[in-house]
Amino acid sequence: MEDGSHSGGSDSGGSDLIDSDRSYSDRTHRDCSYRDGGRSSFSGSSSDDDSFDRRSARRRYDYSHRPNSYLEDDRISDLPDLILVQILSFLPLTDAIATARLSKRWRFLWKMVPNLAFSPYDHCSKMRPSALVSFIDKVLLLRERSSINKFSVQLDYRREFRSAVDVWLHVATGKNVEEIYLDLERDRGAPYTLPKNLYTNSSLVKLTLRDCNMNPNAVFSWPSLRILSISYDDELNDNSIASILSGCPVLESLELRKCVDVSRLNTMSASLKKLTIRSCDMMQISAPKVESLSILGFTETTMSLDLPSLLHATLNFELRIVKKGSKDSYQKSGRLMTYLLETLNGVEELKIGTWCIQVLSVLEMQNLTCPTTTFKRLILNTSFTRWDLPGMANLLRNSVSLETLVLNMTRASGGRGEILLRKKDGFKKLNQFYNELDGKKYWNSQEGALVNSLQGLKIVKIIDDNLYNTNDWYSECLLGLLQVILKNARMLEKVVICTNKIENHGSLRLNSMEVAQTLLSFPKASPSAVILYYKS
Numbered sequence: 001m002e003d004g005s006h007s008g009g010s011d012s013g014g015s016d017l018i019d020s021d022r023s024y025s026d027r028t029h030r031d032c033s034y035r036d037g038g039r040s041s042f043s044g045s046s047s048d049d050d051s052f053d054r055r056s057a058r059r060r061y062d063y064s065h066r067p068n069s070y071l072e073d074d075r076i077s078d079l080p081d082l083i084l085v086q087i088l089s090f091l092p093l094t095d096a097i098a099t100a101r102l103s104k105r106w107r108f109l110w111k112m113v114p115n116l117a118f119s120p121y122d123h124c125s126k127m128r129p130s131a132l133v134s135f136i137d138k139v140l141l142l143r144e145r146s147s148i149n150k151f152s153v154q155l156d157y158r159r160e161f162r163s164a165v166d167v168w169l170h171v172a173t174g175k176n177v178e179e180i181y182l183d184l185e186r187d188r189g190a191p192y193t194l195p196k197n198l199y200t201n202s203s204l205v206k207l208t209l210r211d212c213n214m215n216p217n218a219v220f221s222w223p224s225l226r227i228l229s230i231s232y233d234d235e236l237n238d239n240s241i242a243s244i245l246s247g248c249p250v251l252e253s254l255e256l257r258k259c260v261d262v263s264r265l266n267t268m269s270a271s272l273k274k275l276t277i278r279s280c281d282m283m284q285i286s287a288p289k290v291e292s293l294s295i296l297g298f299t300e301t302t303m304s305l306d307l308p309s310l311l312h313a314t315l316n317f318e319l320r321i322v323k324k325g326s327k328d329s330y331q332k333s334g335r336l337m338t339y340l341l342e343t344l345n346g347v348e349e350l351k352i353g354t355w356c357i358q359v360l361s362v363l364e365m366q367n368l369t370c371p372t373t374t375f376k377r378l379i380l381n382t383s384f385t386r387w388d389l390p391g392m393a394n395l396l397r398n399s400v401s402l403e404t405l406v407l408n409m410t411r412a413s414g415g416r417g418e419i420l421l422r423k424k425d426g427f428k429k430l431n432q433f434y435n436e437l438d439g440k441k442y443w444n445s446q447e448g449a450l451v452n453s454l455q456g457l458k459i460v461k462i463i464d465d466n467l468y469n470t471n472d473w474y475s476e477c478l479l480g481l482l483q484v485i486l487k488n489a490r491m492l493e494k495v496v497i498c499t500n501k502i503e504n505h506g507s508l509r510l511n512s513m514e515v516a517q518t519l520l521s522f523p524k525a526s527p528s529a530v531i532l533y534y535k536s
Helices: 014-022 024-029 050-059 068-073 081-088 093-101 129-142 159-174 238-246 327-343 354-365 389-397 417-422 428-436 439-450 472-488 512-520
Strands: 031-034 040-043 115-118 150-156 179-185 206-210 227-231 253-257 264-266 274-278 284-286 292-299 304-306 312-319 349-352 377-382 404-409 459-464 494-499 530-535
Touching (some): 093 115, 129 159, 389 439, 459 472, 472 512, 512 530
Parallel strands (some): 115 150, 179 206, 284 304, 292 312, 349 377, 377 404, 404 459, 459 494
Antiparallel strands (some): 031 040
């Protein structure tokens, strides 16, 4: 089968492993190439490097030439099949197949592995799509009598692969597969459309579809499905998503990613508890039993939410605006964030990302406060730059029931949130304020306004795996915030700091002991508060 778009890939690897299983007597004449990380793949031709061939020959197991003591000490091979198959299930499939060369005891064990995961990256070099298709065909043929619990395929899809993918899904569903992961990314051409037999299935528990289309007019019946994730479906619309939900009576988790024609999601499902919307222009969501909502990626529209049972919410998205930097863009962004905070006021936990925090910064500098909230747990995914601080203060000041605060430091958004605030938009005083902002002095100036919201705070956790900012401003700002918290949080139980390579950055080049001493020198409103410092 022709496939010229991946000329740098490999046509062998997994297929040769299968061929070696068919001709077991010739296995000792094959070469075993060891790549980085300890994984292995096999080639049917002799190695061009004689020294490498000698090294690989020494690494092979050939029990026929071993003394009896070696065989007696092979306790792993004496384990029951069930345990050995369980061990193999933790290996990449190509490595599990490679164990067939160890001895006759291992020859057929790989065929009993119930989880099949195929990827072009499980080999020495990226396997060409046509070779991967052939490899999957051979694996399914050789283990036709074995059951399948999980079937996963990642493939650069081409139209000529359609019939092969149809057969794979037919085989998997015929063996009562419980989990299917299908990632059929394409550079060109029409996407893969799911076959009719997949729309009605009683064994599926988890289904993940990426770059696959469903027939929008199909009748869906997935009575056991609990987790459904759909990405890049060009055909999915409001009616088809409603049909899917009606055919999934026990669905608990739904994720929609870049499904551009889905604008409304209305469901009375009593089982649906978790909803994730990523880069969809969702205008209306009504789900009375949903307890967890995540809005991620990009969106171009405002939205209406009706989620009376919501307990956990994540807002880590950016409102895509055609004309950035205009006063209208600030107003639209501000209105959306104000609406979301008002609507989500009853949730116990809120996670909020950098772009949303910086929108609150704009509101703060325009003397527009965010709504008073009753979150008990607040997680800020923040780049902790000058553009974040006013938004963080705005949110903290109005979180009157806060018990747990988590600061998850992330890298700057790389041209997302900050660009919105840096545009020359007529807010000259605003831009000047950000450029001159002193982090430590800023938190000191906010201390009086934060006193009430810090009274019930019990736990503070700072996760900082990427100390990307090497200047003293960053470290002084972080210590300034901690100083205000320690001084005013009367019910504080502990401050946990998890960081990485802290000694190499700014004024936090101190070792862990010096950092701990600095924090312990701050006055504490809670005498029982402890500071735990972890260096990962």
